[in-house]
Amino acid sequence: MSDEDAKRNAAAAALDYVEDGMTLGLGTGSTAAFFVEFLAEEVADGLVVRGVPTSESTRRLAETHGIPILPIEQVERIDLTVDGADEIDPGANLIKGGGAALLREKIVANASDHMVVIADASKAVEQLGAFPLPVEVTPFGFTITAKKVYDALCATGITRPKVKLRELPSKGTPLVTDGGNYILDCSCQVIPDPRATAVALSVIPGVVEHGLFLNMARTVILGDSEGAELLEFEY
């Protein structure tokens, strides 16, 4: 089995949650891209939906595939968001932002009645933290913010974290997000208290958003070679 098959199976299963007339949050990343492609096939067959993309790359992908797009400023509520994740714990808490789209992803997910997370089964972990936690920060003062982020991680029980500015591959310049910000990737190994870490990061001036998505996903779909496992959560 390839990871691609597992991602495809998870993405295909998410189509069951889509209904005619829905406003849909469209996630970012390779798994979400499969969902956009499957959705486009349904749209070509007559399904009527409007997509709210979580990144410029997803907006371009959706437009290329003929999915009608709505700017988020024209949307009051979103029925359903389907998005990927970098890690998923047994309580459906997530690390997101591997593709640098965490800010728009969180705004869209938070405006949605229902968030469905799609991933290959390898993204399921017992405890969050092996995947470096992305933290989006303003370019202004980012070295000071990085030190405050380090302190916040230590203060919430993370042992010897490493905080690193994300750079463009092979260019040595900072990656700039769709919102014009930088990303600090925080290697934690284990995040013992994700809620405490989320709160501690949120109050730092210069932190725009962090990649901990807690109590947001109501459905998790884990794909594998056979198909997909559906997990439902209530908060």
Ligand SMILES: O=C[C@H](O)[C@H](O)[C@H](O)COP(=O)(O)O
């Ligand atoms: O910023 C990117 C997103 O949070 C992605 O949804 C996440 O990184 C998962 O991406 P992929 O499906 O490519 O593993």
